[in-house]
Amino acid sequence: GAGVSQSPRYKVAKRGQDVALRCDPISGHVSLFWYQQALGQGPEFLTYFQNEAQLDKSGLPSDRFFAERPEGSVSTLKIQRTQQEDSAVYLCAAGDTQYFGPGTRLTVL
């Protein structure tokens, strides 16, 4: 919706691998959010950017999770040494009204 794209749409990783998930808010929104949605659950907040500044990362579950938005547009969520409990859909939202992208479904085997 409203020009938020995410890639890849699906990612399968072996436990211990590093992954990088991309969010591209095509319309250039100032605010950008990442959420994690486990199977059968509602999305949960991970982190928030305003332009390139990461203003809130209180939802990141561990130090294996890292997010960046170096030029204030595209954002990358990186997960190091993936674990099975990281399996979820990772959602990106942009703008004050929070238009959501389609999500990346991560499966860790």
Place this chain on the structure above:
Amino acid sequence: AQSVTQLDSHVSVSEGTPVLLRCNYSSSYSPSLFWYVQHPNKGLQLLLKYTSAATLVKGINGFEAEFKKSETSFHLTKPSAHMSDAAEYFCVSSGTASKLTFGTGTRLQVTL
């Protein structure tokens, strides 16, 4: 802290009958409240939002919600269900810096 409670995990209605999805909120101040819909394998779509301008909020696809402060409720309604309304619905509150807090979701089933 803000939170929302969706009272039903699953609701089933017949096509053409009214829809009621219940949500209560908990907040120490006047919250911003939203309803989002998530169709299978599709992204979250904003149905409507309440930001204190009017207690009855009209959204897309014939949905509306009424903010009732006395009952701390923000229930979602639609007069007549359509098969295409079958989806997961989330009641959501917004706190500081627009961070969204989602309810656990209500799966709406529409039968013929």
